[in-house]
Amino acid sequence: MADLAPAASRAILSRRRGFPVxxxxxxxxxxxxxxxxxxxxxxxxxxxxxLSKSFQNAxxxxxxxxxxxxxxxxxILVDSLFNSLFIASLSTIIxxxxxxxxxxxxxxxxxxxxxxFYALALLPLFAPSLMSAxxxxxxxxxxxxxxxxxxxxxxxxxxxxxxxxVTYTFPHAVLILVTALGLSDGRLYEVANALGTSKxxxxxxxxxxxxxxxxxxxxxxxxxxxxxxxxxxxxIGGQYNVLATDVYRAVVGQQNFEMGAVVGMIxxxxxxxxxxVDRIVNRRQVALLSARAxxxxxGPNRRRDIGFVIYCLVVAVLVxxxxxxxxxxSFIRYWPYNLSLTTxxxxxxRFDPNGWGxxxxxxxxxxxxxxxxTTVIFTGAYIIEKTKAFPFARGFAHFLAMMxxxxxxxxxxxxxxxFFNAPWNxxxxxxxxxxxxxxxxxxxxxxxSHITALTALKQIDREFEAVSASLKVPFWxxxxxxxxxxxxxxxxxxxxxxFINAMTxxxxxxxxxxxxxxxxxxxxxxxxxxxxxxAAAAMATMIVATSVGVKILHILLDRYxxxxxxxxxxx
Amino acid sequence: MSGTKTAGDKQPFxxxxxxxxxxxxxxxxxxxxxxxERGEFVCFLGPSGCGKTTLLRAIAGLDLQDEGRVTMDGRxxxxxxxSARDFGIVFQSYALFPNLTVSANVGYGLVNQRWSKSRIKxxxxxxxxxxxxxxxxxxxxxxxxxxxxxxxxxxxxLATSPGLLLxxxxxxxxxxRVRLRLREQIRDLQRDLGVTTIMVTHDQEEALTMADRxxxxxxxxxxxxxxxxxxYATPATAFVADFVGTMSFFEGTLQSSRKxxxxxxDLACSDDRGLAAGTKVTVGLRPEEVRVRDVTADTPNRVxxxxxxxxFMGAFCRARLLTVSGDVPILADFSVxxxxxxxxxxxKHLTVALPEQSLHVFATPIDExxxxxxx
Ligand SMILES: Nc1ncnc2c1ncn2[C@@H]1O[C@H](COP(=O)(O)OP(=O)(O)OP(=O)(O)O)[C@@H](O)[C@H]1O
Ligand SMILES: [Mg+2]
Numbered sequence: 001m002a003d004l005a006p007a008a009s010r011a012i013l014s015r016r017r018g019f020p021v022x023x024x025x026x027x028x029x030x031x032x033x034x035x036x037x038x039x040x041x042x043x044x045x046x047x048x049x050x051l052s053k054s055f056q057n058a059x060x061x062x063x064x065x066x067x068x069x070x071x072x073x074x075x076i077l078v079d080s081l082f083n084s085l086f087i088a089s090l091s092t093i094i095x096x097x098x099x100x101x102x103x104x105x106x107x108x109x110x111x112x113x114x115x116x117f118y119a120l121a122l123l124p125l126f127a128p129s130l131m132s133a134x135x136x137x138x139x140x141x142x143x144x145x146x147x148x149x150x151x152x153x154x155x156x157x158x159x160x161x162x163x164x165x166v167t168y169t170f171p172h173a174v175l176i177l178v179t180a181l182g183l184s185d186g187r188l189y190e191v192a193n194a195l196g197t198s199k200x201x202x203x204x205x206x207x208x209x210x211x212x213x214x215x216x217x218x219x220x221x222x223x224x225x226x227x228x229x230x231x232x233x234x235x236i237g238g239q240y241n242v243l244a245t246d247v248y249r250a251v252v253g254q255q256n257f258e259m260g261a262v263v264g265m266i267x268x269x270x271x272x273x274x275x276x277v278d279r280i281v282n283r284r285q286v287a288l289l290s291a292r293a294x295x296x297x298x299g300p301n302r303r304r305d306i307g308f309v310i311y312c313l314v315v316a317v318l319v320x321x322x323x324x325x326x327x328x329x330s331f332i333r334y335w336p337y338n339l340s341l342t343t344x345x346x347x348x349x350r351f352d353p354n355g356w357g358x359x360x361x362x363x364x365x366x367x368x369x370x371x372x373x374t375t376v377i378f379t380g381a382y383i384i385e386k387t388k389a390f391p392f393a394r395g396f397a398h399f400l401a402m403m404x405x406x407x408x409x410x411x412x413x414x415x416x417x418x419f420f421n422a423p424w425n426x427x428x429x430x431x432x433x434x435x436x437x438x439x440x441x442x443x444x445x446x447x448x449s450h451i452t453a454l455t456a457l458k459q460i461d462r463e464f465e466a467v468s469a470s471l472k473v474p475f476w477x478x479x480x481x482x483x484x485x486x487x488x489x490x491x492x493x494x495x496x497x498x499f500i501n502a503m504t505x506x507x508x509x510x511x512x513x514x515x516x517x518x519x520x521x522x523x524x525x526x527x528x529x530x531x532x533x534x535a536a537a538a539m540a541t542m543i544v545a546t547s548v549g550v551k552i553l554h555i556l557l558d559r560y561x562x563x564x565x566x567x568x569x570x571x
Numbered sequence: 572m573s574g575t576k577t578a579g580d581k582q583p584f585x586x587x588x589x590x591x592x593x594x595x596x597x598x599x600x601x602x603x604x605x606x607x608e609r610g611e612f613v614c615f616l617g618p619s620g621c622g623k624t625t626l627l628r629a630i631a632g633l634d635l636q637d638e639g640r641v642t643m644d645g646r647x648x649x650x651x652x653x654s655a656r657d658f659g660i661v662f663q664s665y666a667l668f669p670n671l672t673v674s675a676n677v678g679y680g681l682v683n684q685r686w687s688k689s690r691i692k693x694x695x696x697x698x699x700x701x702x703x704x705x706x707x708x709x710x711x712x713x714x715x716x717x718x719x720x721x722x723x724x725x726x727x728x729l730a731t732s733p734g735l736l737l738x739x740x741x742x743x744x745x746x747x748r749v750r751l752r753l754r755e756q757i758r759d760l761q762r763d764l765g766v767t768t769i770m771v772t773h774d775q776e777e778a779l780t781m782a783d784r785x786x787x788x789x790x791x792x793x794x795x796x797x798x799x800x801x802x803y804a805t806p807a808t809a810f811v812a813d814f815v816g817t818m819s820f821f822e823g824t825l826q827s828s829r830k831x832x833x834x835x836x837d838l839a840c841s842d843d844r845g846l847a848a849g850t851k852v853t854v855g856l857r858p859e860e861v862r863v864r865d866v867t868a869d870t871p872n873r874v875x876x877x878x879x880x881x882x883f884m885g886a887f888c889r890a891r892l893l894t895v896s897g898d899v900p901i902l903a904d905f906s907v908x909x910x911x912x913x914x915x916x917x918x919k920h921l922t923v924a925l926p927e928q929s930l931h932v933f934a935t936p937i938d939e940x941x942x943x944x945x946x
Contacts, residue, residue, distance in 0.1 A: 024652065388633075463666035466633045469653035470660045471680025471731060482668045568670045568711040 024474050028387040032394055035380040039400035041427070042443040046415030047407065050268075053418045054261035071262045080241040081266065087158060087242060088227040088270075091165040095222050096215065098166070099173035102315055105308035106174075107181040108207070110300040112309065118178070120316040122171045126547040127323055128504045128521045130231030130528075131540040132167040135325035136160050137236060137533060143336050156238030164232040167322040169225045170315075173218040180214020181207075186296035213281040220274035228267050228408030230507040231521070235528050235536075243267055244410055244507070251417060251511060264414040268407065275406035323544065330538035346542075351527050351535035358523035359542055365437050365519060366502035366546075373442035373449065374495040378487070381453035382479060386465050405447035409508035412444055417511045432514025440512055441502045449494040456490035457483070489562055496554045500547040582645055584609040584767050585630070585735065590639030592625055592791075599625045600636065601791040607784075610765045612758070614778035617788035618814065623771040626788070627737055630769065632656050644734055658735040659728030663743055665720050667712040673699070673723050674708035680731045698726040701760065718749040725757070729764070736761070738770040742777065754781055775815045779803065787811045809933040812855045819902035822937045823854040831930070834897025838872050840930040853933045858889060860929035861903035863913060863921060870924045876901065877920045890915070892923065901925075 057063045071077055102121060106114050124132065139146050140155035153159055188210075192202045208215075230244040237245060243263050251260035329335055333342045349355035380401065384394045404412070420431045430436045460483065468478040484491065506521040513522055520543055527536040583606035592600040599622045607613050615623040628634040630641060632653040640649045648656050667676050674695050681691045699705055702722040712720055721741060728736060741757070742750045758781050761768045772778050778785045779799040787794045787802060787810075795807035806812035809820065823833040827848050831838040838854075846852060866873060876892040879900070888910055892901045903923065905915055913921070 024654065461662075461664055461666045463662045463664060464668065466628075466631070466653065467660065467662070467666045467727070468679075469633065470631065470658055470728070470733075470737075471683070472654045473680055473683045474654070477683065478668075482670060485670045569713065 024387075024469075025389040027474075027476065028383055028389050029393070031379065031383045032387075032390050032397055035376070035383065035397045036393060036400065038376065039397065039403075039443075039446075042439050043403050043407070043412075043446070044400060046412065046419040047403075049418035049422065050261055050264050050411065050415040053257060054265045056258065058258060067258045067262045071259060076241070077246060077259075077263075080243055080246045083158070083241060084227050084243040087161050087165065087233075088223045090158075091162050091169065091226045092219055092222045094162070095166045095169050095173050096219055098315060099170055099218065100177055100211070100215065101308075102170075102312060103174050103177035103181050104207075105312050106178055107184075108296065108298050109305050109308045110298050111305045111312065117312045117316055118174075120320055121174045123319060123323060124168055125171045126500060126504065126551065127544045128231055128506050128524060128540060129164075129168040129229050130235045130506065130521075130524060131326050131537075131544065132322040133160065133164040133232045133235040134524075134528070134533060134537050134540060135322050135329070136164055138325050138329045138335060138537075139321075145336060154238065156236055157240040160236035160238075161233050161240065161242070164236055164322070165226045165229065167319055168229065168232065169222045170319060172225060173222050176218040176221060177211065177214050180211045180217075182295070184210050184296040186294045189296055213284055217278050217281045220270070220277050224271045224274045224408065227270055228410050228507065230410050230510060231525065234525055247410060247414065248510065251414065257418065260414055261418065264411045268411050271408050271411070272406050326537040327541045327544070330534060330541045332534065335534065345534040345538040348523075348535060348539065351530065351532040352523050354518050354523065358518045358520045359539065361434070361517055362503055362520035362543070363546065365434060365441060366499045368434070368438045369441040369502040370495045370499040372438060373445070373498045374491055376442065377446060377449045377494060378453045378484075378491055379479075381450055381457055382483060385454055385457045386483075387475060388465075401450045402447055404443050404445070407444075409444055409505060410510075412440065413508040413511040416440055416508075420512075432512065432517060434517050436512055437509055437517055437519070440508055441505060442498065444505065444508050445498055445501045449497060452490055452494050452497070453487075456487045460486055485565070488565065489558060492554060492558060492562065496550060499550055503543050503547050583607060584611075584644055585769075586640075586642040587626075587630070588640045588642075590626070590629060590636045590641070592622075592629060592634070592636045599791050600629070603639070603791075603793055605786060605793065605796065607767060607769065609767055612761050612768045612770070612781060612783045614782035614785045615769065615771045615788060616775060616778040616785050616815070617773065617794075619773060621788045622791040623773070623788055624739055625791075627739055627769060627771050630735075631658055631660055631737055656735075657733050658737050659731065659733040660737040661721070661724045661728050661739070661741045663740040665712075665724040665744075667720055667724055667727075669712050671711075672708065673704070673710050673712070673715070676712070676723055677708075677726045677730055679727060684731070694730065695726075698730055699723075701729070702726045703756065716749075717745050718753055721745065721753060722756075725760070729766070734767060736766045736768040738768065740771055740773070743772070743774070750777075757781070779815070785815075787814065789814070806855075806931065809853055809855060809935050812931055812933070816857060817902065818855040818857050818931070819900065820853050820855050820933075820937055821899045821901065823852050823932075825850045825852055825932070831932070834894055834899045836874055836894065836896060838874075838925060838930060839927045840932055841928040842932060844932055844934060846932070846934055850934070851936055853935055853937045855931040855933060856901060856925055856929055858902040858904040860926055861892075861901065862924040862926060863903070863905065863909060866922050866924045872925045872927055872930075873922055874901075874925060875920065875922050878915065878917050881915070881917055888915070892921070895920070 054067055055062055055064060057066070102117075105111055106118055111117075136155055137160075138144060140150055140160070141147070144155070147155075150159065184207075188206050189202065192206055197205070227242075228244060230248060233240070233242045233245050234248070243266060247260050247263045247267070250256040250263065330345050331341045331343065332338075333340045333344065348359070352358070380397065384398050384401070387394070407415075416436065419425065420427055420436055422428060430439075464478055464482060465475055468475060504521060506525065509519055510522060510525070513519055518526075520539055524536045524539045527533075527539065585605075585607040587603060587605040590600055590603040591598065603626060615626060617623050625634065629636045632648065632651055632655075635650065640647060642648070643656060668679065671679070674692075677698050678691045678695045681694060686694070695708065696705075699708055702725055704719060704722055704726070707715065707719065707723075712723065715723065721744075725741070738757075742753055745753065754777060757770075770777075770781065779802075782799055784796060784798055785802050786796050789810050795802055795811045797805075797807075802811060802815050806815065806818075809818075812818045813820075821833055823831045823838070825846055825848050826832050826837070829840055829842075831840050831852075831854060833854060840854070862870075875895040877895060878890050879893045880891040882889045882891075884904075887907065888905045890903045890905055892903055893899065894901065905913075909915070915921075
């Protein structure tokens with residue numbers, strides 16, 4: 001190998017001449033530290049501020065449980081607690097069977113147009129929660145065309161809240177249940193059939209046990225979403241008080257931060273329980289499915305399939321109507337007397353002093369949260385998953401990254417009020433700025449994005465970093481040249497997820513916006529309060545159109561553009 | 572390859588001293604000490620989970636040991652990060668970057684060394700020719716077969732001319748024929764380049780055919796280090812004897828120096844490891860060492876046996892023999908023509924000889940061997 005020798009010695013020479021690069025461990029350490037600092041400031045300290053505030057009086061002295069005692073001594077507030085529990089339980093009881101049947105149809109039948117039905121069910125994810133409440137006002141409100149159906153009852157109150165919550169939480173439940181029902185072992189059905197088991201018995205002994213963890217998880221998620229949602233009771237709650245509106249009134253209306261903190265703590269309870277249950281359930285669900293499981297393939301069955309198509313059609317139409325009526329109404333000149341079409345309701349300066357400003361602020365927030373959030377979250381997940389140094393700090397960062405999912409937006413927003421608005425905190429210069437809205441939005445949706453990133457990273461070869469190290473290539477080069485290109489589809493998923501949620505979120509940001517940073521979703525609340533329901537519907541329509549547009553762009557990009565950059569995946 | 576070789580260098584290229592690695596309570600490596608000479612091809616051989624990969628990764632600095640020292644080319648690198656050591660590595664999964672072409676993969680480490688584009692291109696071409704893939708540079712890894720991918724990974728590991736090449740089960744993901752061919756190619760390449768190489772494998776045949784020396788490991792300790800012939804012919808422990816090749820074990824008692832008694836039969840053996848008379852020992856015998864032909868009245872170590880079972884293995888038959896006195900099981904391999912000549916069949920009585928120098932005496936009592944070994 002005489003011809004290789006000069007090359008070899010040259011290689012050694014050039015290595016000696018190489019420029020000093022910062023040590024990989026130092027860079028990894030700095031990045032982990034930055035991530036920890038970010039998460040401490042954006043989630044841990046605000047939560048701590050909320051916690052401590054609930055045990056302090058107005059002048060900041062520790063008063064033990066006195067705030068809680070005061071809360072439970074006030075019959076009006078305790079009423080709200082029971083109202084909230086009632087609404088959440090009722091909505092959950094309605095939505096779970098609805099969603100289960102729908103998910104069953106999507107996974108266990110041969111009905112046509114499954115993708116379309118799936119997309120229709122997920123539609124509410126692209127709208128602010130209160131949009132369905134706006135539709136209900138048009139359908140069943142004082143001027144509603146179906147008002148007679150309520151037989152004298154008012155839509156403003158528990159009835160309206162429950163119907164709107166069912167629409168809002170339906171896609172969340174469907175997502176969980178489709179996953180749970182999708183993770184089935186087809187062999188179990190073959191065995192059961194071979195033993196001549198009846199259909200109902202198979203359903204009871206195979207299908208339900210297989211999906212039970214999904215059902216439990218969905219139940220908790222829906223319950224938590226309902227009890228912590230602010231937009232719907234605000235728009236359609238009328239005189240019916242619930243915890244979420246109490247918090248808003250206490251903090252924004254009366255500046256009673258202590259009471260706000262107490263309610264925040266109460267709202268944290270179901271969310272934390274849901275989080276814990278979800279973790280246990282997830283572990284069990286994976287264990288349930290052995291590596292040898294074969295996915296269940298439904299066989300055609302005309303009568304069953306037609307039945308499910310009819311069911312899905314009805315549900316999907318109702319869901320679409322819950323959003324569609326608001327869209328339609330936003331183009332109506334004067335509901336219900338003059339149904340001619342107009343774009344006058346989109347002339348926002350007539351209804352809101354900020355005019356179109358909130359929409360563009362929302363857009364700016366969504367873009368910033370999406371770009372910055374994706375960068376922070378993906379890089380953070382990479383450092384946590386793929387580097388070796390500082391195992392304790394990486395574990396801590398992961399722990400912090402998993403926290404936000406257990407914190408409802410309303411509670412997170414409260415924590416931000418207490419932490420970032422505190423006079424002692426030098427960070428209070430950010431209060432009411434776009435910066436804090438971006439940080440809050442990224443944090444609010446951190447966990448799901450973090451898990452998406454981790455899942456993508458876990459799928460690529462564990463040894464890339466080891467190979468790079470042996471070739472003396474620092475990890476950031478491999479991150480840039482290999483990891484990011486491979487994970488591009490997941491990175492795009494995260495970016496779109498953050499964008500859409502930034503567009504639609506209401507509950508966290510309602511406490512944080514300032515005069516210059518009012519968001520579209522908040523503008524809806526204000527215009528609705530001022531009685532400009534058509535304009536509120538128009539703004540909601542703008543949000544839906546933007547989110548759906550971005551999603552469609554995402555799908556096109558994924559399918560046609562990204563696919564061309566992924567040619568290396570093809571044989 | 573004179574570039575990396577320093578004449579008259581007495582020091583081993585790689586020296587590992589008292590290396591220990593624990594995962595929680597579990598000790599994956601237990602005070603491992605080992606020296607590897609410059610230019611040597613060494614195989615780490617052992618069953619799954621014995622710590623081969625752990626040892627290799629500790630040498631690479633990918634997972635640091637808890638205790639012990641690693642000296643590489645005279646330099647103490649015990650706590651150096653991987654990038655400060657001088658090695659190339661090939662993993663079982665190859666870990667080729669899927670979004671980069673074969674050329675970009677091979678040149679991956681060169682780009683970082685501030686080589687000019689044309690020199691990198693030259694070197695990559697040279698390396699691809701070296702591993703026998705001269706025209707495949709523009710393809711992507713998915714477009715190559717497993718064996719080709721393996722060779723690209725090898726070229727990438729060799730690109731920076733490392734002093735040490737580490738291979739972690741590089742052939743185990745390939746089918747049998749490709750494996751045989753690549754074995755030879757890797758071995759030839761290693762000889763040509765003279766690069767010190769460590770290969771992890773659990774395939775004894777691979778280790779025997781490729782290595783200059785074999786390090787046999789079990790449960791985190793080294794059982795034996797030696798050339799393939801040493802390891803095969805004079806296994807240091809019953810574990811090695813069983814793991815490398817096949818051996819049947821039976822219980823015996825040491826009578827006096829080099830005299831054994833097995834089920835009442837007196838046998839001579841060439842080595843008793845200085846054990847005291849009366850010690851209960853395990854006697855091992857490779858099936859191919861059992862002599863059937865030309866056993867006469869004055870052949871030493873004659874034993875009367877009958878055939879209990881025959882297993883057809885292709886080129887030969889493996890027979891399970893039982894001694895007439897005491898029913899001690901002994902495995903023996905009979906070639907096809909021996910079977911024909913002697914009309915071997917189940918139940919047939921034979922007199923066989925167990926050659927003195929083929930009887931291996933181990934101090935471990937037979938009931939302490941794992942069931943797998945004592946089969
Ligand atoms: N990160 C880890 N955490 C805990 N235990 C580990 C870890 N890595 C390895 N082990 C344990 O250490 C032991 C040795 O593992 P190692 O990977 O070195 O085995 P091996 O000899 O390479 O086996 P194989 O042939 O299966 O690759 C095994 O019992 C394994 O379970
Ligand atoms: Mg291994």
